[in-house]
Amino acid sequence: MIILRSLLFNFCFFGWSLLASVIFIPLFIASPRTAQLTGWPWATVTLFMARVICGIKYEIRGREYITDGPVIYAAKHQSAWDTMIFLVLFKNPAYVLKRELLRIPGWGWYLWRMKMIAIDRSGKASSLKDLIRQSREALAENRPIVLFPEGTRMRPGAPPDYQPGIIALYNQLGVPVIPVALNSGAFWGKNAFNKYPGTIVMEFLPPMAPGMAKGTFLPALQSEIEEASKRLLDEALGIRD
Numbered sequence: 375m376i377i378l379r380s381l382l383f384n385f386c387f388f389g390w391s392l393l394a395s396v397i398f399i400p401l402f403i404a405s406p407r408t409a410q411l412t413g414w415p416w417a418t419v420t421l422f423m424a425r426v427i428c429g430i431k432y433e434i435r436g437r438e439y440i441t442d443g444p445v446i447y448a449a450k451h452q453s454a455w456d457t458m459i460f461l462v463l464f465k466n467p468a469y470v471l472k473r474e475l476l477r478i479p480g481w482g483w484y485l486w487r488m489k490m491i492a493i494d495r496s497g498k499a500s501s502l503k504d505l506i507r508q509s510r511e512a513l514a515e516n517r518p519i520v521l522f523p524e525g526t527r528m529r530p531g532a533p534p535d536y537q538p539g540i541i542a543l544y545n546q547l548g549v550p551v552i553p554v555a556l557n558s559g560a561f562w563g564k565n566a567f568n569k570y571p572g573t574i575v576m577e578f579l580p581p582m583a584p585g586m587a588k589g590t591f592l593p594a595l596q597s598e599i600e601e602a603s604k605r606l607l608d609e610a611l612g613i614r615d
Contacts, residue, residue: 379429387420409484413488421458432573435577439579443549445549450555452529452557453558459576469521470493470519476492513547523536530563531607534600549584552582554599555603557606575609
């Protein structure tokens with residue numbers, strides 16, 4: 375049953391994504407502002423299909439820490455689900471993503487038109503400067519920044535591997551960073567075909583104010599996210615058992 379449901383979901387997901395890329399063409403052409411309106415319906419329908427077909431629901435905790443002001447959301451990344459949920463929760467988020475994604479036909483073009491923060495992950499100084507510049511532009515447009523500090527999806531329980539980009543943004547932008555923990559990988563795994571029924575929990579944690587002493591921010595951020603994600607993963611595995 376899991377395999378059949380997962381097969382049906384994948385068929386519907388790719389079909390819907392193709393259809394959406396076509397019907398949203400007028401918004402794509404009009405302006406970056408209107409192109410940004412396409413993220414919410416695409417993600418909302420996808421998550422609806424995940425719930426109806428695969429039995430994947432979700433719960434958001436810590437909503438009191440969500441803010442409309444300039445902020446960076448630093449989230450654990452375990453699943454493709456993570457890339458959709460912020461499009462549903464926020465009006466116009468600016469994701470930090472690798473530049474190669476812009477080259478994907480159709481989907482990548484929308485990411486470019488939506489003015490996502492695309493960076494070269496080579497780690498060079500110029501890459502960090504470009505990251506900071508684009509992030510400042512996004513904040514000036516009152517867009518929350520969404521960044522996955524590890525830079526890629528990680529399997530549940532894998533050793534953390536936080537990258538320097540979040541440190542540069544924290545030091546240079548002077549805005550709060552809100553850690554975000556989750557357990558999505560327990561139900562919708564990295565590169566996994568099967569999708570398992572259950573409730574994904576995403577938890578927003580207390581914001582970290584700007585101005586922490588040098589060398590203390592990243593360890594504190596990692597500790598907050600990893601401890602909370604471990605707790606949520608244990609909870610998810612208990613539910614599935």
